[in-house]
Amino acid sequence: MLSKTKRVARSATVAIAAAAAFTVVMPSGNAFAIDHVECRGGENFLKIWSHSGDGRSSVDCYANKGRTGFGNWWVDRISTGNNDLIYYDANGDSVRINRWTDITFPHRPPKVKDIEIL
Template sequence: MISKSKRAVCSMAVALAAAAASIVGVSSGTAFAIDHVQCVGGENFLKIWSHLDGRQSVDCYANAGKTDFGGWWVDRISTGNNDLIYYDANGDSVKIERWHDITFPNRPPKVVAIQIL
């Protein structure tokens, strides 16, 4: 015959194992990926003005993650509510904190990838 204390310990162990399994299941199911989104006034997206081979572009991004930027020359970055790291063609990585608007009028960086933290 199993004593009441042993049953209570077993029940508690089973409950703890079930709670741990549900936490692991939820954590592994959550994924974040950077998204190229439509620029909308009033939103606090990452916004990047750039140029390459006579073409101009304005692009907005949301959500954490990293993506290729194709070696475009960046003229201006507005981080909105995002912390950003950009990776330039020289191998440098530059972190820019949220709520900053930076222009590069004389020597724009050639950016190969961007990452929202």
Template sequence: MISKTKKAARSVGVAFAAAATLTLAVPAGDAFAIDHVECRGGENFLKIWSHSDGRDSVDCYANRGRTDFGGWWVDKISTGNNDLIYYDENGDSVKIERWHDITFPNRPPKVTAIEIL
């Protein structure tokens, strides 16, 4: 017959093991991931016009998170309903608030990463 003390100790051990397993299995904080999405009229996505090596691109993004931008030169940004930070090749970070359109006609930044807040 198992004593009450041993039974209680075993219960505490099982509860601790279950808590440890859940802690390791569930990521800390909010699980958000930035998504590259299809640009569609009427949507309020982050929209970036850029160029690199003779190629032009228009890309749209949704959801909070950070992603690599590959060092493309950015010509225009429309933030839509997103607050944005872009990280340039010089190590600077620039925050642009939602609902802003910015054009870089003379000296476009070379962007290494973008982050939707």
């Protein structure tokens, strides 16, 4: 009986040591990834109205922290909801827009390469 107890204790010790080593070796980073989500009323998602050069238009919503490509579409309006945003335009500029902002671009819409929720 004593040898079985020792084996169980030894196995538990090895498992704890392995878990600790794995935790130390693995890089720590954000577990967040930006998601393209269904636009729903009452939600506080990032919402972007845009159009392409060939006349197509789109309304897209995003949630969660991260960065993603936006395909060089022209942005007509942005509603940030509860998200802080940086958009990267085709000219290489980056523009930060704070949460709870609703902005339109009626005369000179930016051509957006990437968006990032902070």
